[in-house]
Amino acid sequence: MILDGKAVSEKRLEILKEKIEEFGLYPRLATVIVGEDPASQMYVRMKHRACERVGIGSIGIELPADATTGRVLEAITRLNNDPDINGILVQLPLPSGVDTTRVIEAVAPDKDVDGFHPCSLGRLFSGTPVFSPCTPQGIMTILDEYRIPIAGKRAVVVGRSIDVGRPMAALLLNADATVTICHSKTENLAAEMRAADILVSAVGKAKFVGPDMVKEGATVIDVGINQDEQGKLCGDVDFEAVKDRAGAITPVPGGVGPMTIATLMENTFMAAKMRTCDNTTVW
Numbered sequence: 001m002i003l004d005g006k007a008v009s010e011k012r013l014e015i016l017k018e019k020i021e022e023f024g025l026y027p028r029l030a031t032v033i034v035g036e037d038p039a040s041q042m043y044v045r046m047k048h049r050a051c052e053r054v055g056i057g058s059i060g061i062e063l064p065a066d067a068t069t070g071r072v073l074e075a076i077t078r079l080n081n082d083p084d085i086n087g088i089l090v091q092l093p094l095p096s097g098v099d100t101t102r103v104i105e106a107v108a109p110d111k112d113v114d115g116f117h118p119c120s121l122g123r124l125f126s127g128t129p130v131f132s133p134c135t136p137q138g139i140m141t142i143l144d145e146y147r148i149p150i151a152g153k154r155a156v157v158v159g160r161s162i163d164v165g166r167p168m169a170a171l172l173l174n175a176d177a178t179v180t181i182c183h184s185k186t187e188n189l190a191a192e193m194r195a196a197d198i199l200v201s202a203v204g205k206a207k208f209v210g211p212d213m214v215k216e217g218a219t220v221i222d223v224g225i226n227q228d229e230q231g232k233l234c235g236d237v238d239f240e241a242v243k244d245r246a247g248a249i250t251p252v253p254g255g256v257g258p259m260t261i262a263t264l265m266e267n268t269f270m271a272a273k274m275r276t277c278d279n280t281t282v283w
């Protein structure tokens, strides 16, 4: 079975659009992009387009590639203090001259729709999440939509980044999976991966996951964004070689990517709702 992230994201965006209307809210997202990396620009454009579609206002802050950390922090402080902005997204990666950790930690936790702030990650790891990072949360949504059982299952996450691997493991653990995190130093990696009922690959290497690493019937989630020999977009998984062995598998494109954006919209709605309706501060 192919897990159609595009279709699930469309469905979730439609539902969200109705909810936003029903609540009479006009959430607003600010994106911050530093430099002119074409891929980053494309992702940010896609995010603004999604905002428009569901009734979220958006503004884009663009800083030059040589902006100092101080200059980026200044922009974030302004957005933190702007009552019209509910969510702040700093597009990653930042240029090497900018201190990414300081920038992430400068975002007000109640506007942290990316879920990368230590407050958000701390909540997630304690099992009381507020904003979960969009890519792993989007993966949970897709597993849920297709009714893939998680509780008690063996989940293996390959990759330990702050934006994908670590929060993915925390979300799966919160859903009662037995979770293993693998990384570049893992011994007997293929054997670890072969034990997985749910295998999440966030490695960044084309055709990294072959059939010898996949248990028959496993659910395979491909977070990779790579290029094949022809320069075509492809994931970490050798899709053609794995698809018949896997019980369920996400394609690239059309799998995890669209879910990331749909989840960002949901997080931004949640940020607006928290401020306007809940009348409580979760922090």
Ligand SMILES: Nc1nc(=O)c2c([nH]1)NC[C@@H]1CN(c3ccc(C(=O)N[C@@H](CCC(=O)O)C(=O)O)cc3)C=[N+]21
Pocket (backbone or CB within 6 Å): 043, 046, 089, 090, 091, 092, 093, 114, 134, 135, 225, 233, 252, 253, 254, 255, 256, 257, 258, 259, 260, 261
């Ligand atoms: N602060 C921050 N938050 C992010 O969420 C974030 C980020 N930085 N930096 C970069 C990554 C990457 N990312 C993607 C979003 C959508 C697709 C997506 O929709 N991809 C389409 C294909 C698009 C194409 O044709 O290239 C698909 O897979 O079907 C992919 C990747 C968000 N990221």
